[in-house]
Amino acid sequence: MSLFEVLARSMDMIGGIASFRLNMHSISGLGDPAAYWEGQVALESDVAQLRGGDLDALSALLTRYQNRLYRYLLRLVREPSEAEDLFQQTWLRVAEKIRQFDPRRNFEAWLFTLARNLAIDHLRRIRPESLDQPAADAAGESAAARLPSRERPAIEGILARERAGRLGAALELLPMVQREVLTLRFEEEMKLEEIAEVLDAPLSTVKTRLRRALERLRETLETQYPGENWQ
Amino acid sequence: MTRFTEELSVIPRTARFIAALAWILATTGMILVVTLGHDRDLANSPALRAFVIAFPPLVFTIYALLIGYVYADAKRRGMRYVMWTLLAVFIPDGIGIILYFVLRDPPMRTCPGCAQLAKSGFTFCPHCGTSLLPTCPNCGRGVEPGWSNCPQCGTKLPAPGTRAA
Amino acid sequence: MNDHEKIRELLTLLAAGVLEPHEEKQVMDHMRSCESCSAELEDWKLLAGGLRRLPTPQPRALVVERARAQAQIRLNEEFEHRWNRGVIVGLIVFAWVLTLLSWPLVRLLTGGLLGMLVPGFSHDWIVFGAFTTSVWLAGGAAAVLLSMQHRRERRLA
Numbered sequence: 390m391s392l393f394e395v396l397a398r399s400m401d402m403i404g405g406i407a408s409f410r411l412n413m414h415s416i417s418g419l420g421d422p423a424a425y426w427e428g429q430v431a432l433e434s435d436v437a438q439l440r441g442g443d444l445d446a447l448s449a450l451l452t453r454y455q456n457r458l459y460r461y462l463l464r465l466v467r468e469p470s471e472a473e474d475l476f477q478q479t480w481l482r483v484a485e486k487i488r489q490f491d492p493r494r495n496f497e498a499w500l501f502t503l504a505r506n507l508a509i510d511h512l513r514r515i516r517p518e519s520l521d522q523p524a525a526d527a528a529g530e531s532a533a534a535r536l537p538s539r540e541r542p543a544i545e546g547i548l549a550r551e552r553a554g555r556l557g558a559a560l561e562l563l564p565m566v567q568r569e570v571l572t573l574r575f576e577e578e579m580k581l582e583e584i585a586e587v588l589d590a591p592l593s594t595v596k597t598r599l600r601r602a603l604e605r606l607r608e609t610l611e612t613q614y615p616g617e618n619w620q
Numbered sequence: 621m622t623r624f625t626e627e628l629s630v631i632p633r634t635a636r637f638i639a640a641l642a643w644i645l646a647t648t649g650m651i652l653v654v655t656l657g658h659d660r661d662l663a664n665s666p667a668l669r670a671f672v673i674a675f676p677p678l679v680f681t682i683y684a685l686l687i688g689y690v691y692a693d694a695k696r697r698g699m700r701y702v703m704w705t706l707l708a709v710f711i712p713d714g715i716g717i718i719l720y721f722v723l724r725d726p727p728m729r730t731c732p733g734c735a736q737l738a739k740s741g742f743t744f745c746p747h748c749g750t751s752l753l754p755t756c757p758n759c760g761r762g763v764e765p766g767w768s769n770c771p772q773c774g775t776k777l778p779a780p781g782t783r784a785a
Numbered sequence: 786m787n788d789h790e791k792i793r794e795l796l797t798l799l800a801a802g803v804l805e806p807h808e809e810k811q812v813m814d815h816m817r818s819c820e821s822c823s824a825e826l827e828d829w830k831l832l833a834g835g836l837r838r839l840p841t842p843q844p845r846a847l848v849v850e851r852a853r854a855q856a857q858i859r860l861n862e863e864f865e866h867r868w869n870r871g872v873i874v875g876l877i878v879f880a881w882v883l884t885l886l887s888w889p890l891v892r893l894l895t896g897g898l899l900g901m902l903v904p905g906f907s908h909d910w911i912v913f914g915a916f917t918t919s920v921w922l923a924g925g926a927a928a929v930l931l932s933m934q935h936r937r938e939r940r941l942a
Binding site for chain 3: 676679682686715719722
């Protein structure tokens with residue numbers, strides 16, 4: 390790196406750390422800022438190598454994002470076997486489209502956008518009604534909207550839902566666009582701008598959706614388990 | 621640019637030498653033709669003279685280098701390299717070279733067992749028998765890692781990286 | 786209490802951590818004097834905390850490995866194709882250069898010869914055309930024969 394690039398990088402980092410500290414109180418779990426920036430540099434290097442066709446870089450990125458990507462897809466489609474299928478398709482798309490990826494863009498946002506588009510296309514084909522409306526309430530949920538898993542034993546799904554508890558169950562009852570914005574904000578811990586990029590929507594829309602999603606979630610919990618603690 | 625230089629390094633030294641020789645000879649030849657000839661167009665335009673002296677030798681040099689590449693590349697892909705080199709030389713206007721690039725085999729793979737080279741479609745090494753590709757548990761034919769079903773018999777394949785029972 | 790209503794809307798967003806600093810200050814100021822809003826905020830924070838702590842579902846190893854293998858193969862294919870396409874285009878340009886270069890050569894060789902056989906022959910273009918066409922026909926025939934043989938070999942292999 391030339392001296393100029395080193396200076397530019399340091400100024401970037403200082404500016405980043407400054408705004409990072411301002412948001413610190415609202416972002417939990419990111420931990421040590423130094424580790425965060427180290428991770429960012431490694432990410433950029435992996436993406437650059439991937440753009441050159443490096444197989445190991447692809448493998449490293451896949452490992453890095455495997456859990457997060459799967460979680461996001463599962464929140465969107467709610468069926469583990471479908472999420473697995475989409476997971477494979479997303480990474481194929483990454484291999485296909487990486488040459489057209491602008492390296493100045495945020496890779497994470499691009500990755501999640503790819504996944505999102507595939508998931509929406511999939512839902513449009515299989516269960517178009519699930520895109521706009523909330524799922525049926527818990528009683529009617531059982532048979533109707535659930536297609537049987539092809540390869541996963543049913544018991545795994547039941548156990549997973551048990552672990553997620555009531556909160557997880559209530560989350561699944563929300564409309565897809567609300568589930569999505571909640572998972573991106575609280576599970577992915579993405580900033581507002583990043584969420585807006587993934588959803589391809591203006592900031593105000595994201596804020597509104599977030600607010601409505603939280604209100605809806607609370608409403609669902611209070612109706613399902615009136616007076617109880619949902620922990 | 622590194623892919624390009626990587627491929628260039630395949631050209632054998634003999635071919636590079638011949639190409640350099642051809643370039644020297646052709647340039648000398650063209651200089652002679654231009655200075656000793658009586659063509660009116662050439663006499664009037666220095667630019668044309670320069671072009672005639674520089675361009676054809678360059679083309680011949682590239683041609684020679686390409687022939688060298690076809691020879692070495694066909695050899696390392698386990699093809700009939702003598703036949704292909706002759707085709708590249710004698711089919712005029714570079715069509716033989718185009719044909720080679722269009723029809724060439726994929727690169728050979730190194731056997732993990734005996735470290736010898738084997739052609740790309742082989743499922744087992746012809747020298748030591750080690751498996752080169754994962755095989756279908758039902759029909760035993762070779763399959764690519766990453767496929768979900770065998771293309772010959774349709775059976776579901778186990779995950780890559782897991783040892784079939 | 787229009788103010789109160791606006792603050793209530795901002796409470797959820799504050800728990801989500803997406804408010805601007807000045808909006809945050811607004812809410813904090815309001816909460817100093819408003820008990821119900823403080824309690825509300827605590828509820829929302831509880832919800833937000835619960836969401837953050839949801840267990841992460843994990844993909845099966847089989848799925849991950851298959852995705853990895855497929856994507857790697859695909860990545861290789863993409864870059865191979867791009868490279869091969871570039872090479873073929875370059876070679877086609879080169880082939881045309883050779884063709885054009887052969888015309889003066891032909892003129893040199895045959896113009897003189899034919900001039901001797903047929904006095905007054907000056908239509909070089911016919912000779913060029915005939916030469917180039919025969920070359921490309923021969924090349925095309927070779928291509929067809931080779932690819933037929935190649936396909937036969939591939940199928941047997």
